[in-house]
Amino acid sequence: xxAVSQTPKYLxxxxxxxxxIKCEQNLGHDTMYWYKQDSKKFLxxxxxxxxxxLIINETxxxxxxPKSPDKAHLNLHINSLELGDSAVYFCATGQGGNQPQHFGxxxxxxxx
Amino acid sequence: GESVGLHLPxxxxxxxxxxxxxxxxxxxxxxxFIWYKQESGKGPQFIIDIRSNMDKRQGQxxxxxxxxxxxxxxxxIAATQPGDSAVYFCAENYAAGAGSYQLTFGKGTKLSVIP
Numbered sequence: 001x002x003a004v005s006q007t008p009k010y011l012x013x014x015x016x017x018x019x020x021i022k023c024e025q026n027l028g029h030d031t032m033y034w035y036k037q038d039s040k041k042f043l044x045x046x047x048x049x050x051x052x053x054l055i056i057n058e059t060x061x062x063x064x065x066p067k068s069p070d071k072a073h074l075n076l077h078i079n080s081l082e083l084g085d086s087a088v089y090f091c092a093t094g095q096g097g098n099q100p101q102h103f104g105x106x107x108x109x110x111x112x
Numbered sequence: 113g114e115s116v117g118l119h120l121p122x123x124x125x126x127x128x129x130x131x132x133x134x135x136x137x138x139x140x141x142x143x144x145f146i147w148y149k150q151e152s153g154k155g156p157q158f159i160i161d162i163r164s165n166m167d168k169r170q171g172q173x174x175x176x177x178x179x180x181x182x183x184x185x186x187x188x189i190a191a192t193q194p195g196d197s198a199v200y201f202c203a204e205n206y207a208a209g210a211g212s213y214q215l216t217f218g219k220g221t222k223l224s225v226i227p
Binding site: 041045053 | 120143144146148150153154155156157158161163199201205208212213214215216217219220
């Protein structure tokens with residue numbers, strides 16, 4: 001069983017569209033995260049979320065919104081997609097505190 | 113050798129040699145550090161971690177060294193194998209307030225193993 005799974009693996013869409021990326025974890029972790037990895041491989045936190053609190057990186061545009069239907073899922077919704085949104089998006093989970101985070105295999109988003 | 117510039121830093125190593133990947137971290141309040149390995153088309157995979165009350169930790173073929181004085185981490189890979197070829201990231205963890213922790217990644221180093 002894959003611990004952290006993301007769908008789709010590839011997403012190609014037109015500028016201006018709205019899209020969602022799904023993330024599911026079976027590790028029972030309390031906290032889930034979304035990261036963006038740019039073309040230079042730089043990984044940057046976008047959101048962290050547990051059942052109590054959403055922490056948003058202030059540099060993330062409000063076109064991006066995480067939605068958690070339950071503890072095992074944290075989906076990423078993106079409105080009005082722009083060319084600069086092209087990147088690989090990673091979901092991760094963790095137990096919080098000083099514990100390692102576990103990553104999915106990413107969703108490569110390409111905006112035409 | 114190692115090159116640093118606009119592109120991802122790259123370290124080329126002969127198979128069987130030892131590799132050393134270096135990382136400078138930024139926050140003196142960070143108290144937990146992790147090394148991740150990222151293969152092409154995959155997510156970052158945990159390799160080894162170290163807490164700030166230690167200066168060395170060993171795993172299977174990997175060793176992490178922590179120098180808090182100069183805010184420096186290194187990852188040593190013994191007897192490097194072709195399967196070690198990947199991008200390696202260091203990450204620092206610190207308390208961001210309100211009970212939450214922030215994991216911040218370094219820029220990454222691409223390790224290429226020459227057979």
